[in-house]
Amino acid sequence: MDDRKELKWFLGIDFKRTEDGNYNMGQERYADAILKRFNMTDAKAAITSAEKSIQLQKATNQEYQAFLSSKFPYRQAVDSLIYLSATRPDISWTISKL
Template sequence: MSVYGLKQAPRAWYMALKQHLLDSGFTNSLADASLFIQGSGSNLTYVLVYVEDIIVTGSHSPTVDVVLTAFADRFSIKDLVDLHYFLGIEVSRSKRRMHLMQRKYINDLLLKTNMSDAKPVSTPLPTSPKLTLTSGALLDDPSKYRSVVGSLQYLSFTRPDISYVVSRLSQFMHRPTQDHWQAAKQVL
Protein backbone atom coordinates (compact mmCIF):
# COMPACT_ATOMS: atom_id res chain seq x y z
CA MET A 1 0.00 0.00 0.00
CA SER A 2 1.08 3.59 -0.52
CA VAL A 3 0.01 6.50 1.60
CA TYR A 4 -0.12 9.83 -0.21
CA GLY A 5 -0.78 13.38 0.85
CA LEU A 6 0.62 13.79 4.34
CA LYS A 7 0.74 17.60 4.48
CA GLN A 8 2.37 18.40 7.81
CA ALA A 9 5.62 20.40 7.87
CA PRO A 10 8.18 18.00 6.36
CA ARG A 11 10.83 17.82 9.10
CA ALA A 12 8.37 17.88 12.00
CA TRP A 13 6.18 15.35 10.22
CA TYR A 14 9.09 13.01 9.52
CA MET A 15 10.31 13.19 13.13
CA ALA A 16 6.78 12.46 14.41
CA LEU A 17 6.43 9.56 11.95
CA LYS A 18 9.84 8.17 12.87
CA GLN A 19 9.05 8.36 16.59
CA HIS A 20 5.66 6.72 15.98
CA LEU A 21 7.34 3.86 14.09
CA LEU A 22 10.05 3.40 16.72
CA ASP A 23 7.42 3.44 19.50
CA SER A 24 5.46 0.83 17.53
CA GLY A 25 8.40 -1.59 17.51
CA PHE A 26 9.98 -0.77 14.17
CA THR A 27 13.72 -0.40 13.84
CA ASN A 28 15.38 2.07 11.50
CA SER A 29 17.48 0.37 8.83
CA LEU A 30 21.18 1.09 9.08
CA ALA A 31 21.49 0.83 5.28
CA ASP A 32 18.67 3.27 4.45
CA ALA A 33 17.35 5.89 6.88
CA SER A 34 14.01 5.95 5.08
CA LEU A 35 13.35 2.23 5.70
CA PHE A 36 11.79 0.88 8.89
CA ILE A 37 11.45 -2.83 9.69
CA GLN A 38 9.33 -4.66 12.25
CA GLY A 39 9.10 -8.35 13.11
CA SER A 40 11.33 -11.36 12.84
CA GLY A 41 11.60 -14.62 10.98
CA SER A 42 8.97 -14.94 8.27
CA ASN A 43 6.66 -12.24 9.72
CA LEU A 44 8.20 -8.95 8.59
CA THR A 45 6.63 -5.56 7.95
CA TYR A 46 8.40 -2.79 6.04
CA VAL A 47 7.69 0.93 5.92
CA LEU A 48 9.53 2.99 3.31
CA VAL A 49 9.21 6.77 3.57
CA TYR A 50 9.97 9.19 0.75
CA VAL A 51 9.00 12.81 1.38
CA GLU A 52 5.24 12.58 1.83
CA ASP A 53 4.79 9.14 0.27
CA ILE A 54 4.95 5.93 2.26
CA ILE A 55 4.98 2.29 1.23
CA VAL A 56 3.78 -0.23 3.79
CA THR A 57 4.20 -3.89 2.94
CA GLY A 58 4.91 -7.14 4.68
CA SER A 59 4.55 -10.88 4.72
CA HIS A 60 1.43 -10.90 6.91
CA SER A 61 -1.57 -8.87 5.67
CA PRO A 62 -3.27 -8.48 9.07
CA THR A 63 -0.07 -6.95 10.49
CA VAL A 64 0.13 -4.52 7.56
CA ASP A 65 -3.52 -3.58 8.20
CA VAL A 66 -2.71 -2.85 11.88
CA VAL A 67 0.15 -0.55 10.82
CA LEU A 68 -2.08 1.27 8.33
CA THR A 69 -4.84 1.69 10.93
CA ALA A 70 -2.30 3.10 13.41
CA PHE A 71 -1.15 5.57 10.72
CA ALA A 72 -4.74 6.66 10.07
CA ASP A 73 -5.34 7.13 13.80
CA ARG A 74 -2.17 9.19 14.28
CA PHE A 75 -1.75 11.13 11.02
CA SER A 76 -3.96 12.87 8.50
CA ILE A 77 -3.92 10.53 5.52
CA LYS A 78 -5.22 11.87 2.23
CA ASP A 79 -5.25 8.81 0.03
CA LEU A 80 -4.63 5.13 0.68
CA VAL A 81 -4.07 3.21 -2.56
CA ASP A 82 -2.50 0.03 -3.85
CA LEU A 83 1.03 0.56 -5.06
CA HIS A 84 1.33 0.98 -8.84
CA TYR A 85 4.12 3.54 -9.32
CA PHE A 86 6.74 4.80 -6.87
CA LEU A 87 9.89 6.82 -7.58
CA GLY A 88 10.03 5.82 -11.23
CA ILE A 89 9.34 2.15 -10.56
CA GLU A 90 6.16 0.61 -11.95
CA VAL A 91 4.64 -2.16 -9.85
CA SER A 92 2.31 -4.88 -11.12
CA ARG A 93 1.06 -7.88 -9.19
CA SER A 94 -0.07 -11.39 -9.83
CA LYS A 95 -1.56 -13.63 -7.17
CA ARG A 96 1.85 -14.68 -5.80
CA ARG A 97 4.37 -12.19 -7.20
CA MET A 98 5.18 -8.54 -7.53
CA HIS A 99 6.88 -7.36 -10.73
CA LEU A 100 8.97 -4.17 -10.75
CA MET A 101 9.84 -2.37 -13.98
CA GLN A 102 10.99 1.03 -15.11
CA ARG A 103 9.61 1.22 -18.65
CA LYS A 104 8.37 4.81 -18.29
CA TYR A 105 11.63 5.84 -16.62
CA ILE A 106 13.61 4.31 -19.50
CA ASN A 107 11.45 5.98 -22.15
CA ASP A 108 11.75 9.35 -20.39
CA LEU A 109 15.54 8.94 -20.17
CA LEU A 110 15.78 8.04 -23.86
CA LEU A 111 13.66 11.07 -24.78
CA LYS A 112 15.73 13.37 -22.56
CA THR A 113 18.97 12.21 -24.22
CA ASN A 114 17.57 12.16 -27.79
CA MET A 115 18.22 8.40 -27.95
CA SER A 116 14.63 7.21 -28.56
CA ASP A 117 15.49 6.01 -32.04
CA ALA A 118 18.69 4.21 -31.02
CA LYS A 119 19.14 0.68 -32.28
CA PRO A 120 19.66 -2.19 -29.79
CA VAL A 121 23.16 -3.52 -29.23
CA SER A 122 24.26 -6.98 -28.15
CA THR A 123 26.25 -5.78 -25.14
CA PRO A 124 25.96 -2.65 -23.01
CA LEU A 125 29.77 -2.25 -22.71
CA PRO A 126 31.81 -1.64 -25.83
CA THR A 127 34.87 -3.84 -26.18
CA SER A 128 36.92 -1.03 -27.69
CA PRO A 129 38.25 1.44 -27.05
CA LYS A 130 39.24 0.27 -23.59
CA LEU A 131 37.93 2.79 -21.11
CA THR A 132 40.60 4.46 -19.01
CA LEU A 133 40.81 7.74 -17.10
CA THR A 134 42.67 9.35 -20.00
CA SER A 135 40.98 7.74 -23.02
CA GLY A 136 39.42 10.32 -25.34
CA ALA A 137 39.08 14.09 -25.25
CA LEU A 138 37.57 15.70 -22.17
CA LEU A 139 33.91 16.70 -22.44
CA ASP A 140 33.33 20.47 -22.55
CA ASP A 141 30.37 20.10 -20.18
CA PRO A 142 30.44 16.93 -18.05
CA SER A 143 27.02 17.61 -16.47
CA LYS A 144 25.06 15.64 -19.10
CA TYR A 145 27.34 12.61 -18.67
CA ARG A 146 26.96 12.77 -14.89
CA SER A 147 23.20 13.11 -15.16
CA VAL A 148 22.89 10.14 -17.52
CA VAL A 149 25.17 7.89 -15.46
CA GLY A 150 23.25 8.86 -12.30
CA SER A 151 20.01 7.95 -14.07
CA LEU A 152 21.51 4.65 -15.18
CA GLN A 153 22.56 3.90 -11.59
CA TYR A 154 18.93 4.27 -10.54
CA LEU A 155 17.82 2.15 -13.50
CA SER A 156 20.10 -0.71 -12.47
CA PHE A 157 17.66 -1.50 -9.61
CA THR A 158 15.44 -3.31 -12.08
CA ARG A 159 18.07 -3.91 -14.77
CA PRO A 160 20.94 -5.82 -13.14
CA ASP A 161 22.28 -6.60 -16.62
CA ILE A 162 23.66 -3.06 -16.84
CA SER A 163 25.07 -2.93 -13.29
CA TYR A 164 28.66 -3.70 -14.27
CA VAL A 165 28.90 -1.16 -17.08
CA VAL A 166 27.17 1.53 -14.99
CA SER A 167 29.63 0.86 -12.17
CA ARG A 168 32.46 1.16 -14.69
CA LEU A 169 31.09 4.43 -16.12
CA SER A 170 30.70 5.80 -12.59
CA GLN A 171 34.47 5.60 -12.18
CA PHE A 172 34.86 8.46 -14.66
CA MET A 173 32.34 10.93 -13.19
CA HIS A 174 35.02 13.39 -12.07
CA ARG A 175 36.67 13.60 -15.54
CA PRO A 176 34.45 12.18 -18.30
CA THR A 177 35.69 12.07 -21.88
CA GLN A 178 34.13 11.58 -25.32
CA ASP A 179 34.93 7.86 -25.09
CA HIS A 180 33.10 7.61 -21.77
CA TRP A 181 30.12 9.48 -23.24
CA GLN A 182 30.02 7.09 -26.24
CA ALA A 183 30.02 4.14 -23.82
CA ALA A 184 27.15 5.71 -21.86
CA LYS A 185 25.22 6.17 -25.11
CA GLN A 186 25.78 2.50 -25.91
CA VAL A 187 24.05 1.58 -22.64
CA LEU A 188 21.14 3.79 -23.66
Template sequence: MDDRGELKWFLGIDFKRTEDGNYNMNQERYAEAILKRFNLTDAKTASTPPEKSIQLQKTTNQEYQAFLSSKFPYRQAVGSLIYLSATRPDISWTISKLSQYLDKPSMKHVAAVKHLVRYEGDTLPTKPLCIATHNNPYADNHILRRSGHDCYS
Protein backbone atom coordinates (compact mmCIF):
# COMPACT_ATOMS: atom_id res chain seq x y z
CA MET A 1 0.00 0.00 0.00
CA ASP A 2 1.29 3.46 -0.78
CA ASP A 3 0.34 6.98 0.22
CA ARG A 4 -1.69 8.71 -2.51
CA GLY A 5 -1.90 12.03 -0.70
CA GLU A 6 -4.86 13.67 0.96
CA LEU A 7 -8.30 12.20 0.32
CA LYS A 8 -10.27 14.37 -2.13
CA TRP A 9 -12.65 12.05 -3.99
CA PHE A 10 -13.60 8.42 -3.43
CA LEU A 11 -16.49 6.34 -4.85
CA GLY A 12 -18.45 9.39 -5.98
CA ILE A 13 -18.05 11.29 -2.71
CA ASP A 14 -16.07 14.53 -2.52
CA PHE A 15 -14.05 15.05 0.65
CA LYS A 16 -12.74 18.35 1.90
CA ARG A 17 -10.65 18.68 5.05
CA THR A 18 -11.65 21.54 7.29
CA GLU A 19 -9.27 23.61 9.39
CA ASP A 20 -10.08 21.61 12.53
CA GLY A 21 -9.15 18.30 10.84
CA ASN A 22 -12.65 17.05 10.08
CA TYR A 23 -13.82 16.00 6.62
CA ASN A 24 -16.84 17.47 4.86
CA MET A 25 -18.43 14.99 2.48
CA ASN A 26 -20.85 15.69 -0.36
CA GLN A 27 -21.99 14.07 -3.59
CA GLU A 28 -22.69 17.14 -5.70
CA ARG A 29 -20.94 15.71 -8.78
CA TYR A 30 -22.84 12.45 -8.42
CA ALA A 31 -26.17 14.29 -8.07
CA GLU A 32 -25.41 16.23 -11.27
CA ALA A 33 -24.62 12.95 -13.03
CA ILE A 34 -27.99 11.54 -11.93
CA LEU A 35 -29.78 14.56 -13.42
CA LYS A 36 -27.97 14.05 -16.72
CA ARG A 37 -28.46 10.27 -16.73
CA PHE A 38 -32.24 10.56 -16.44
CA ASN A 39 -32.56 13.61 -18.72
CA LEU A 40 -33.77 15.94 -15.99
CA THR A 41 -31.13 18.67 -16.24
CA ASP A 42 -33.56 21.07 -17.93
CA ALA A 43 -36.59 20.00 -15.89
CA LYS A 44 -38.16 22.37 -13.44
CA THR A 45 -36.61 21.80 -10.02
CA ALA A 46 -38.63 20.89 -6.94
CA SER A 47 -37.95 22.98 -3.85
CA THR A 48 -39.49 20.43 -1.49
CA PRO A 49 -38.84 16.72 -1.13
CA PRO A 50 -41.70 14.29 -1.71
CA GLU A 51 -44.14 14.08 1.16
CA LYS A 52 -43.23 11.61 3.89
CA SER A 53 -46.89 10.66 3.93
CA ILE A 54 -46.70 9.67 0.27
CA GLN A 55 -49.27 6.98 -0.46
CA LEU A 56 -47.81 4.43 -2.83
CA GLN A 57 -49.84 1.30 -3.47
CA LYS A 58 -49.45 -1.95 -5.27
CA THR A 59 -49.69 -1.55 -9.02
CA THR A 60 -52.48 -3.03 -11.10
CA ASN A 61 -51.67 -4.81 -14.36
CA GLN A 62 -53.07 -1.91 -16.38
CA GLU A 63 -50.90 0.63 -14.50
CA TYR A 64 -47.87 -1.64 -14.93
CA GLN A 65 -48.44 -1.83 -18.69
CA ALA A 66 -48.55 1.98 -18.82
CA PHE A 67 -45.25 2.03 -16.94
CA LEU A 68 -43.68 -0.45 -19.36
CA SER A 69 -44.66 1.70 -22.33
CA SER A 70 -42.89 4.71 -20.76
CA LYS A 71 -39.54 2.87 -20.74
CA PHE A 72 -38.33 4.85 -17.71
CA PRO A 73 -35.37 3.08 -16.01
CA TYR A 74 -37.04 2.94 -12.58
CA ARG A 75 -34.65 0.43 -10.98
CA GLN A 76 -31.58 2.33 -12.10
CA ALA A 77 -33.02 5.61 -10.81
CA VAL A 78 -33.88 4.17 -7.40
CA GLY A 79 -30.47 2.48 -7.19
CA SER A 80 -28.74 5.78 -7.97
CA LEU A 81 -30.79 7.52 -5.30
CA ILE A 82 -29.95 4.82 -2.75
CA TYR A 83 -26.27 5.53 -3.27
CA LEU A 84 -26.91 9.28 -3.07
CA SER A 85 -28.57 8.85 0.33
CA ALA A 86 -25.12 8.09 1.83
CA THR A 87 -24.70 11.83 2.35
CA ARG A 88 -28.38 12.82 2.18
CA PRO A 89 -30.21 11.33 5.17
CA ASP A 90 -33.14 13.67 4.47
CA ILE A 91 -34.17 11.58 1.44
CA SER A 92 -33.46 8.08 2.73
CA TRP A 93 -37.01 7.40 4.01
CA THR A 94 -38.57 8.28 0.66
CA ILE A 95 -36.02 6.17 -1.20
CA SER A 96 -36.74 3.19 1.05
CA LYS A 97 -40.45 3.52 0.22
CA LEU A 98 -39.76 3.76 -3.52
CA SER A 99 -37.48 0.74 -3.42
CA GLN A 100 -40.36 -1.42 -2.16
CA TYR A 101 -41.92 -1.25 -5.64
CA LEU A 102 -38.95 -2.28 -7.81
CA ASP A 103 -40.69 -5.38 -9.13
CA LYS A 104 -43.85 -3.70 -10.44
CA PRO A 105 -43.82 0.12 -10.42
CA SER A 106 -46.45 2.41 -11.87
CA MET A 107 -46.35 5.92 -13.30
CA LYS A 108 -47.13 7.25 -9.78
CA HIS A 109 -43.89 5.70 -8.61
CA VAL A 110 -42.03 7.18 -11.58
CA ALA A 111 -43.48 10.61 -10.77
CA ALA A 112 -42.25 10.30 -7.18
CA VAL A 113 -38.75 9.29 -8.35
CA LYS A 114 -38.62 12.17 -10.82
CA HIS A 115 -39.79 14.57 -8.11
CA LEU A 116 -37.00 13.34 -5.83
CA VAL A 117 -34.37 13.71 -8.57
CA ARG A 118 -35.68 17.22 -9.35
CA TYR A 119 -35.47 18.03 -5.63
CA GLU A 120 -31.82 16.98 -5.70
CA GLY A 121 -31.33 19.34 -8.64
CA ASP A 122 -32.81 22.17 -6.60
CA THR A 123 -30.48 21.55 -3.68
CA LEU A 124 -27.32 21.80 -5.83
CA PRO A 125 -24.79 22.93 -4.85
CA THR A 126 -25.25 20.77 -1.83
CA LYS A 127 -23.95 21.75 1.51
CA PRO A 128 -21.94 19.03 3.20
CA LEU A 129 -24.32 17.06 5.35
CA CYS A 130 -22.03 14.51 6.95
CA ILE A 131 -18.86 15.34 8.72
CA ALA A 132 -16.42 12.57 9.54
CA THR A 133 -14.50 13.41 12.68
CA HIS A 134 -11.23 12.08 13.92
CA ASN A 135 -11.80 13.31 17.45
CA ASN A 136 -15.14 11.70 18.27
CA PRO A 137 -15.49 11.40 22.07
CA TYR A 138 -17.26 8.05 21.68
CA ALA A 139 -14.59 6.44 19.52
CA ASP A 140 -12.56 5.28 22.52
CA ASN A 141 -15.61 4.24 24.53
CA HIS A 142 -15.78 0.48 23.98
CA ILE A 143 -19.24 0.25 25.57
CA LEU A 144 -21.04 2.79 23.39
CA ARG A 145 -19.13 2.08 20.16
CA ARG A 146 -20.71 4.94 18.26
CA SER A 147 -19.62 5.76 14.75
CA GLY A 148 -17.14 8.50 13.98
CA HIS A 149 -19.45 10.73 11.96
CA ASP A 150 -22.31 13.11 12.57
CA CYS A 151 -25.00 13.81 9.98
CA TYR A 152 -26.84 17.08 9.72
CA SER A 153 -30.01 17.74 7.81
Protein backbone atom coordinates (compact mmCIF):
# COMPACT_ATOMS: atom_id res chain seq x y z
CA MET A 1 0.00 0.00 0.00
CA ASP A 2 1.29 3.47 -0.75
CA ASP A 3 0.22 7.04 -0.03
CA ARG A 4 -0.97 8.81 -3.18
CA LYS A 5 -1.50 12.10 -1.36
CA GLU A 6 -4.90 13.82 -1.21
CA LEU A 7 -7.88 11.84 -2.48
CA LYS A 8 -9.32 13.41 -5.64
CA TRP A 9 -10.91 10.53 -7.56
CA PHE A 10 -11.76 6.92 -6.74
CA LEU A 11 -14.04 4.37 -8.47
CA GLY A 12 -15.72 7.04 -10.60
CA ILE A 13 -16.37 9.37 -7.68
CA ASP A 14 -14.77 12.82 -7.50
CA PHE A 15 -13.69 14.07 -4.06
CA LYS A 16 -13.13 17.71 -3.19
CA ARG A 17 -11.86 18.80 0.22
CA THR A 18 -13.68 21.77 1.70
CA GLU A 19 -12.03 24.47 3.79
CA ASP A 20 -13.28 22.86 7.01
CA GLY A 21 -11.53 19.57 6.11
CA ASN A 22 -14.60 17.63 5.02
CA TYR A 23 -15.04 16.11 1.57
CA ASN A 24 -17.72 16.69 -1.04
CA MET A 25 -18.38 13.71 -3.27
CA GLY A 26 -19.76 13.95 -6.78
CA GLN A 27 -20.15 11.97 -9.95
CA GLU A 28 -20.66 14.65 -12.59
CA ARG A 29 -18.18 13.01 -14.97
CA TYR A 30 -19.87 9.64 -14.47
CA ALA A 31 -23.33 11.14 -15.06
CA ASP A 32 -22.06 12.70 -18.31
CA ALA A 33 -20.64 9.33 -19.34
CA ILE A 34 -24.03 7.67 -18.69
CA LEU A 35 -25.78 10.24 -20.88
CA LYS A 36 -23.28 9.68 -23.68
CA ARG A 37 -23.44 5.88 -23.38
CA PHE A 38 -27.22 5.83 -23.78
CA ASN A 39 -27.39 8.61 -26.39
CA MET A 40 -29.17 11.04 -24.07
CA THR A 41 -26.84 14.04 -24.20
CA ASP A 42 -29.73 16.18 -25.49
CA ALA A 43 -32.05 15.16 -22.62
CA LYS A 44 -33.59 18.03 -20.69
CA ALA A 45 -32.83 18.39 -16.98
CA ALA A 46 -35.64 18.21 -14.44
CA ILE A 47 -35.90 20.00 -11.11
CA THR A 48 -37.03 16.80 -9.34
CA SER A 49 -36.21 13.18 -10.04
CA ALA A 50 -39.92 12.25 -10.26
CA GLU A 51 -43.30 13.88 -10.04
CA LYS A 52 -45.28 12.94 -6.95
CA SER A 53 -48.48 12.27 -8.89
CA ILE A 54 -46.98 9.79 -11.37
CA GLN A 55 -48.30 6.26 -10.97
CA LEU A 56 -46.48 3.49 -12.82
CA GLN A 57 -48.65 1.07 -14.75
CA LYS A 58 -47.90 -2.33 -16.18
CA ALA A 59 -47.20 -2.16 -19.90
CA THR A 60 -49.60 -3.80 -22.30
CA ASN A 61 -48.28 -6.78 -24.24
CA GLN A 62 -48.05 -4.59 -27.35
CA GLU A 63 -46.06 -1.90 -25.48
CA TYR A 64 -43.80 -4.55 -24.00
CA GLN A 65 -43.09 -6.10 -27.39
CA ALA A 66 -42.37 -2.66 -28.87
CA PHE A 67 -39.93 -1.99 -26.04
CA LEU A 68 -38.18 -5.32 -26.58
CA SER A 69 -37.82 -4.63 -30.29
CA SER A 70 -36.19 -1.25 -29.56
CA LYS A 71 -33.22 -3.17 -28.09
CA PHE A 72 -32.64 -0.43 -25.48
CA PRO A 73 -30.13 -1.72 -22.87
CA TYR A 74 -32.56 -1.18 -19.98
CA ARG A 75 -30.73 -3.27 -17.38
CA GLN A 76 -27.40 -1.59 -18.10
CA ALA A 77 -29.04 1.85 -17.85
CA VAL A 78 -30.66 1.02 -14.49
CA ASP A 79 -27.40 -0.49 -13.19
CA SER A 80 -25.57 2.70 -14.15
CA LEU A 81 -28.16 4.80 -12.32
CA ILE A 82 -27.90 2.59 -9.23
CA TYR A 83 -24.16 3.32 -9.07
CA LEU A 84 -24.86 7.04 -9.61
CA SER A 85 -27.20 7.03 -6.61
CA ALA A 86 -24.15 6.48 -4.35
CA THR A 87 -23.68 10.25 -4.37
CA ARG A 88 -27.26 11.18 -5.33
CA PRO A 89 -29.58 9.76 -2.67
CA ASP A 90 -32.33 12.03 -4.05
CA ILE A 91 -32.70 9.72 -7.08
CA SER A 92 -32.66 6.45 -5.12
CA TRP A 93 -36.45 6.15 -4.72
CA THR A 94 -37.07 6.73 -8.42
CA ILE A 95 -34.39 4.25 -9.43
CA SER A 96 -35.84 1.63 -7.07
CA LYS A 97 -39.12 1.91 -8.98
CA LEU A 98 -37.34 1.26 -12.28
